[in-house]
Amino acid sequence: MGVSDRYDRGRRLFLEDPVRAVLVVIAVVLVLDLVRQLAVGQTQISEFGVMLKDGLMRGLFFGLAGIGLSMTYSILNFANFSHGDFITSGSFAGMVVTYVIAGGFGAEADIGSLALVGADGSVYGAQLGIGVATTPLAVVAGAVVAGVATVLLALFIDRLVYRPIRDRSGIALLITSIGVAFALRYLIQFVFGPSRRGVTDSGAVPSIGIPAVDGVVSVNLHEVSLLVVSVLLMLGLHLLLQRTRLGKAMRAMADNEDLARITGIPTERVVRFTWIIGASLAGVAGYMFVLWNGTLHWFQGWILLLPIFAAVILGGIGSVYGAIVGGLVIGLTMSVSIVWIPSGLARAAAFLLMIVVLLVRPEGIFAGRSTA
Amino acid sequence: MSDTEVDEAAVTTNVPEDVEADVDEPETNDSTVERDAKHVPNAIPLKVRGLRKEFGGIVAAADVNLSVEEGSLTGLIGPNGAGKSTTFNCITGVHEPTAGQIHFQGEDITGLSPNEVAERGLVRTFQIARELEEMSVLENMMLAPTGQRGESLWRSVLPVARESVKQQEAAVLERCWEMLEFFEIDHLAHEYAGNLSGGQRKLLELARALLTEPSVLLLDEPFAGVNPSLESRLLDHINELQESGYTFLIVEHDMDLIMENCEHVIVMHQGTVLTEGTPEEVRTNEAVIEAYLGGEVDG
Amino acid sequence: MSDDEGGASEPAGLAAVWDNDATKLVALVGGILALYVGAGTLLDYGVRQQLNSIGLLVFYIAVFAMLALALNLHWGYTGLFNIGVIGFMAIGIYVTAVLSKSATVTEPAAGSIGGFGLPLWLGIIGGVVAAAVFGVLVALPALRLRADYFAIVTVGISEIVRFTLLESSFQQMQLFGYFVGLGGGSGLILDFDITDSLLDAVGVAEPYAGLTESLGATLGLGGNPKPVFDSLYYGVLLLVFLVLFYLLLRRVGNSPFGRVLKAIREDEEATKSLGKDTNRFKIKSFTIGCALMGLAGILFYAEQGAITPNAFRPRITFFVWIALIIGGAGSNTGSVMGGAVFAAFLFRGPLFLKNVIQESFDIGAVSTFGQAVSPLISGLNPVPMLAYAIDNLAQLQLVIMGLTLIYLMHNRPEGLLGHRQEPAACIPLTGLSRSDTATAPATETDGGVASKGGDGDE
Ligand SMILES: Nc1ncnc2c1ncn2[C@@H]1O[C@H](COP(=O)(O)OP(=O)(O)OP(=O)(O)O)[C@@H](O)[C@H]1O
């Protein structure tokens, strides 16, 4: 009786939720195939190690940048399509400062070219020797400015664009944010030009090789920096949300705005801090990503926005830790998927994962709208 | 469509007298009614058994059992939060019950989607009126009638078929005007539904529900916010409809209204049916009095 | 054909003509064209330049109006928040291209990819059907999602389409003995021509060629006048398609079917509670809209000679949305107006202006923002900045569009052209009481059936 009962339940699950059941089967098959590929040597273990490392880097970025998106989504109740262009803006602002400092305030190149991050190929990052080891001051200043500038931009746009229509539907805000995204994106292109530029001196980044079974996985200083900065910021945010009154208020708002309003938490203040936290993380994350990646261009943020959405949805909108976990899952998916599919479709795989999550578990893996 | 017509015909031949005759007697022995149901499948069109609905940790309906008799005007009362609307939502497929069964016209309709339930002739109105804001009152009304040929995309588009759709549209329009006039909101026909007052919205919703020609209507506080003279007219109309075979289950907080108009009253409290019976029995039931005094005060 | 649906035809004379939506549309498009011709005349444009400019303008008006109409069916009527318009357009034109490019059965030279060599009309049908089928595939799982999730899914899908087109693995392959493929990053060359095939099909290719020669000579167009006439002729062809789109969608909208769509947009649950199988309606609406987007995509790109994946960025979706919001979502007439206004003033306008300025003044070139901004700061000399702005108008234009969208959402969410009423019924609903409608012709044939109880008639 018990056995047949259990069997029955298994069969019912399959019948009632065939999509989920098929997904489980696919996931199991993929994992088994990965093990096989590694065992047979079709994919080298060191190669796989590099994929994991790349995935981790991307994932940290997605998670960090996704926190802001997740917070605005839950507290302000709309999907902010301009978040990606906040990231681009922050990266450019930070790089302006890095270029100017690394270029000796005009000593090594025309100050105008430095301030435009070498628009039109006038200066390259490699020429200035930009890197954490070579120009530490310029990089630290750049990262800080990236965060600050993004915050100022976000507050400015909120004041001008979002606040006047705060009471409107999430959809109206979403459409408006698309307008903001395009205005920002093409303003950046207008000012900094359309070129994709190399911004670091990749030859000058110190790295160490970690031996893997059949090869070496090299890890460089920029990767370590991205890791350290991400972990520190995430820890800081954790303390802020858990220990301070403000953090608790934000968590309350994420759960239920009306409730928070009734219980007297000053919501505009909470909204402001939502932007401050979200935008600063996005700006710094964008800058660190550009440093790691070595290139910068005007539609960077847009390209990254969808995987960030994927991370946020996967983690459950409103959940900070969910965003981080979701970011790692999406980052690893993008990197590891090239074991099975052409690398050009890695991003498509991440989007597909996002769509699948929306379809089978729209509330995310960390169900519930809680900011903690 | 034709099904309902057949039902109505059958119903009108045998029900009215029964209703008149049974007003005082059937409630005490719910079980006999049910036994009868085995012989005459339509005598109990709506039957809810062991209904349970949880929202996260909240148990909105714990164990609801109720039957609605064919051609009756049954009242469903209970303090705020008793689970009346939740019961409606589960019956009509808006929510999926956590446990329990719902039978309609002898068929298990548990877990069907709202449109499937409505297609079977079980139609409801919402406690908070759900008017279609950016459509005119007339458009709201014209949406409702069932069996509209023009709801097929091709018939709406293809030249010859569209002519037949137009003819039906004229008939539908005529019926809608009639209904609007009856509900005294015909002067608002071209107004956006979103611009109506709260009471007008309730009227619109009730009128719209009637246009679907259901056999059983679940009305969630249909008179809240409706002015007294119109309320009595509506009640007259409901009685009229009842006599022609419609069945009503009405949630209402106005005790007098329930006592005067319903032949059977079901009382819910904390997610279960506390008691049921004739208005007289319910009024004098101590558990009911306690539930109402213990709960929030009601008019 | 649709005069009977234009509303009550009671008021006589000019007012009635003006009340007709079709009149308004013709007037708007005519006005826009007149404006451009006028501006061209002031600028001493030659005939060839005028005709070219008009051909281009008509082309963009038509495609954006068609796209806005299709999107209006999704968003304006059914509340389906589709921001993946470009993906369906891409599928339409790519499938048409693969089906109708000339066939290659031997291994082709590098860089040239063949197709199946089907007649163009079959290819177009194939493209439209493919877009529709893809729409169904998206719709089946995604329609139950919240609007914002639906938006994210659709934009994600449009990007997946682009990545797939970009992918080198699908660049070329052998299918049923044909060498076909998606062309990867370098795209596909379209070796067919809608205008010529249509002329051939009707059998007037020869007379047309003769006509272009003689007309070209009369108008003084100079050598090779055919492209000029081709673009005009294609513009007219697109206008015909636009009229068909409009008539179709009006019929869809002004019907019980459209009524259910509108109801779904307003409150899906309430609609379900009235016994409407909303999923079926949503799938139908989404599919038709996707098919029309596919067709619009085909018409958009078929005459461009070549297609590359990166032309299919979300930017175009954004354009269509602005067009729809200008016109006012929910109205077919508004969608056409929005498409026309967008094409004329936001899309073509700035480029027209750029040409005018660059041809009239010699302001020199300024290559970076830095060179433009420093004279402005140091010497309050705005000329270099203006020059830079005009040179980079393509980017500035998108900034302006973004700001326009923000402005509209703040101030005119119901559209620049006002909240228009299009009755969601096959017959006019304008009567003020029941007796008014009773005079409608259709009622007379059917009046007896209409009243159920009969208590209405004394
Ligand atoms: N969607 C929901 N999510 C969570 N809780 C719910 C939901 N709907 C109802 N409840 C809870 O279920 C309980 C019963 O609610 P219900 O609306 O059924 O009461 P009711 O009897 O209709 O009350 P009233 O007379 O005030 O309309 C309440 O405690 C309510 O908070």
Ligand SMILES: [Mg+2]
């Ligand atoms: Mg209730």
